[in-house]
Amino acid sequence: MTLYPLKFSPIYKTRIWGGHKLEQFGKHSDMLPNIGESWELSGVPGDESVVSNGFLAGNSLPELVEVYMDELVGKKVFEAYGETFPLLIKLIDANDDLSIQVHPDDELAAERHNSFGKTEMWYALPGDKEATLISGFLPGVDKELYLKHLAEGTLEQVMDKHPVEKGDVFFIPAGRVHAIGKGCLVAEIQQTSDVTYRLFDFNRVDDKGNARELHTEQALDVIDFTYVKDAKKHPVAKDNVPCELASCNYFTTNLIKLTDKLDRDYYHLDSFVIYMCTEGSVELKYDGGSETMVKGETVLLPASLSSVTLVPQRSSEILEVYV
Secondary structure, eight states: OOOOOOOOOOOOEEEEESSSSSGGGOOOSSSSSSSSEEEOOOEETEOOBBOOSSTTTTOBBBHHHHHHTHHHHOOOHHHTTTTOOOOOEEEESSSSSSOOOOOOHHHHHHHHHHOOOEEEEEEEEETTOOOOOEEEEEOOHHHHHHHHHHHHGGGGGGEEEEOOOOOOOOEEOOTOEEEEOTTTTEEEESSSOOEEEEETTTBOOOTOOOOOOHHHHHTTTTOOOOOTTOEEEOOOOOOOOOEEEEEESOOOOEEESSOOOEEEEOTTTOSSSEEEEEEEEEEEEETEEEEEHHHHHHHOOTTTTTTTEEEEEESSEEEEOOO
């Protein structure tokens, strides 16, 4: 049977720093307090997303890739990644500061963890007015100065901290030290990897008095100390015109503000497309039917669906992601 736009059940992650902001995106659980992350689309072993709509409901994302291969993900993507879905899509609510951390690149992650590396990006959703996050070091910081502040528990003093407002974009390549700060609400697009080296966790303990593991030694040959002048960007999108937020070897993310119907042709893309609806409601019309996504929903458009018409039910906003 023909593939169609696929929805998946979110995978909720309770976190020591999590909160309740994701409820405005329809994410809630009576069983889990402090939802810090909602994994919208995941092929990570042990956390595989499961289809929630249509005749494929109940099937996991890895099962779909195994069966449909390039029809689902695109020929070039399947040749590069095989049966591993290459991206992990999340919504993150930081009710408290996340740890200061860094991720390894593909080479080190493969050597140490049999995993892909982790390059990622954040798109800021409406959070608290005083929200900030960390991306990289201040100018002049080197390994020696970093180790000094790490030992003294003053690492924040040498980190580049940015105020965050809705629409801000942060691209975080592997090797860049970073931390999502208290009050931030973000959409995260990243490589399929859950490898994180935690450098400093603000001396926090869980409800049993246990501190989370730090990975300071492992991180030493991962960290990039280069100062990045334009760590934060705020692209301004025109209505009904895709606006590029970030593009790298692993993904491209566009912002589309919709006030009228928009035809999207992916014939030459040779990749799946992911839509994240961050505002409003949008109908996806394709050859064979239609599907509606509302604020907080993520839809996977198979590579075999080479064209779609996006019809906003009201003024809406989506993120468009592909390889």
